[in-house]
Amino acid sequence: MTPPPRRVKQWLTGQNGLDKLRMEEVDCPAPGEDEVLVEVHAVSLNYRDTEVAMGLYNHHKSVEHPPALVPCSDMSGVVVAVGPSSKNTSDPLKSPTFRLQPGDRVISTFAPTHLSGQVQAADVANGLGGPAPGVLTQYRVFPTYGLVKVSDYLSDEEASCLPIAAMTAWMSLNCMRPTGKIVGPGETILCQGTGGVSIAGLQIASAAGADVIVTSSSDEKLKRAEKLGAKYLVNYKTRPDWDAAVLEATSNAGADIIFELGGALTLRKSFECVKFGGLIACIGYLSGKQDEAGDRTNTNLLCLKRNITLKGILNGPRDKLQEMLQFYEQKGIRPVVDRVFTFEEGNEALKYLYSGGHFGKVVIKVKN
Template structure:
């Protein structure tokens, strides 16, 4: 049974949440009372979520947190009730939840990153969710809720990699694979005037990347020494920014693919969590900057939405599942069958 807006009030009822009742347990549907927003909070009718590598790890029970809890870091929907002291949003506004709702702006701290939906508390895989208004961002008008729900983790992560390297016209960005972060990096870098080199093991996936704006394509199965191809494409200079999603097995090549003074944004650990063997001397002599990226602040999310609106960017979504099929959605992610993002429709 759903709740309904009635004039200036809100008639409370119950809703369905997908709940992990124990570490590593598959989410199960559970009836819960719809919460009432308190001071500084809003109640969101959740219409969509999306699946990230982080969610896959969380659903496997490998991320610390209290049990039971509702998973999923990403969510988008409509404000249906507001609590006292909320001035930035009104009933009817379409919103997205920030990955780190307490990290408003500036550099991160452990305290600012402590709150994370789906980890530290209930996430977005439910029909209604109370959220702090300060941790919500207005949805770009040209996006559907399903499209918007792909932005909070993958979109903001790619955007902050681009920001860290101060990418602009004439720069070269190298990004790995055709997952959500990588294809967002393609779109954002191109919108800022940069050339983009995209790597993948699939020519079919590379063609999709080309349609989204990638200017040079490298199949790393047929060109395993892809860092040399990057140097060839750039006339020996290297990339201004390398978005490294592989981790241990790609980081050394990412360093070699960078220009002197370039940036390597370490975003993923798709090849595992082992120590990455890199040449410290190469990093030092070429003044290469290696920086870790874990999504970003609420302000950076707002700034991303400005770019998305101006450039009319839409996410590439290859799979949309019903929210009760989250296990199958995670399987598709783990198997690498997707291109771009995997979304969940919440009804």
């Protein structure tokens, strides 16, 4: 293993626009107690990274971002140096179970202190790529508890896609179930659009034997979704009444779980096509964060009339990521990488994601 260089490159955003990111050179950091230095190999992009870069990621009111920030949260890489281990093993964050060795292949977790159970405000305040420094850098120090080992069957690019998009899909499908039970045959899942979260949801739910309905603005993307196992396809541009199309596809029963990714312009329709007793996983806000005046039917009423569970999803804990990784390996699931950019093209990669032209994930290859 070659020793890390003295100086390393990283991208920086002043959160003032997608065209204003800049690259800088800094000293290579050294790991402290219970920390490791990781050579970053690949970084996958999430919609939130574009929002952070534009200064629009502001719905966690208690979280203050520093003025300049290394963007992005999801990386895969290799441990190249290990700091000393703490003697205080009674601290759950210093448990020997987290220890890593040089050469271990790892991925980051989005909110490193979120190890298990319900996410807390303090975990959100540790989120990588805002407010904590992100991963779009050649080398980064991580606490050992903020990394998870990944299997060799995944490429660096594929592995980098898992921490947010796939984890959020896994939690949307499985977080309301008794431990060990996951979504499966006889259930219908509706995935809105063909971005990172949706396509991960399609892959997981199909592998588990559930039926998946995918909506998209593009017939060409719908064909790709079909090849990945989507059973019903709806173009939400040519069928603005996509909720009716979902009911048609399910003999009027509706979907058991809806990946609610659109927000302002889609939630109302999701209520119309969710099954009695079903779950709407509130994940995103691609069509806006503010409701339009107009149909203001009260959300309480919309929930109760079909006995719906409306569940906010905010990524997931480390132990669930490990559970998901086992499922991925068992089923041989490989995340869909739409396009790979070079490290020098980091800013172009963010613009491409924001354009919405992708299917699945956009990745930056940091190490050639």
